[in-house]
Amino acid sequence: MSNRLPPAEPPQHAPVIRITAMPSDTNPAGDIFGGWLMGIMDMAAASAATRRARGRCATVAVEGMSFLSPVRVGDEVSCYAEIVSVGRTSMKVKVEAWRREREGEHMNRVTAAEFTFVALDQTGRPRPVPAA
Numbered sequence: 777m778s779n780r781l782p783p784a785e786p787p788q789h790a791p792v793i794r795i796t797a798m799p800s801d802t803n804p805a806g807d808i809f810g811g812w813l814m815g816i817m818d819m820a821a822a823s824a825a826t827r828r829a830r831g832r833c834a835t836v837a838v839e840g841m842s843f844l845s846p847v848r849v850g851d852e853v854s855c856y857a858e859i860v861s862v863g864r865t866s867m868k869v870k871v872e873a874w875r876r877e878r879e880g881e882h883m884n885r886v887t888a889a890e891f892t893f894v895a896l897d898q899t900g901r902p903r904p905v906p907a908a
């Protein structure tokens with residue numbers, strides 16, 4: 777799969793998470809660690825899925841994770857999450873992360889992926905996603 781995505785503008789809706797990349801989020805080379813960003817994207821997707829399913833959910837798959845450009849220490853990272861489809865017990869959530877340089881206005885997309893979440897009951901088994 778190509779790592780290139782078409783040019784885009786930041787989503788018009790509010791981000792689920794907005795956070796500043798800190799020195800503690802770097803890898804040994806001093807660049808922001810991809811796993812840190814994936815964790816934030818998972819949290820954003822989980823928030824959207826849990827809200828839609830009105831209860832406990834778990835990540836079951838992540839597809840099409842693309843790292844498009846680096847994140848630097850001090851960048852403001854915004855994670856946008858949107859439910860794109862709902863199955864019987866599962867939901868697909870599109871997540872994009874955008875960075876803004878700390879001292880500027882320009883934003884660019886740094887990652888995108890599609891997360892699949894499953895709604896769970898109290899015993900951890902799949903349960904139907906309720907009607908919207």
Ligand SMILES: CC(C)(COP(=O)(O)OP(=O)(O)OC[C@H]1O[C@@H](n2cnc3c(N)ncnc32)[C@H](O)[C@@H]1OP(=O)(O)O)[C@@H](O)C(=O)NCCC(=O)NCCS
Pocket residue numbers: 834835836837862863864865866867892894900901902
């Ligand atoms: C979530 C979990 C309970 C689902 O159990 P399961 O036996 O796979 O359940 P099912 O086969 O009934 O599938 C449930 C739904 O998930 C979907 N699904 C399961 N695996 C999938 C995958 N790899 N990719 C996409 N969808 C998947 C199924 O299509 C089904 O969707 P639908 O009901 O909307 O048609 C189980 O996979 C699990 O506990 N996984 C670990 C979750 C977890 O710990 N996540 C955090 C990782 S640290």
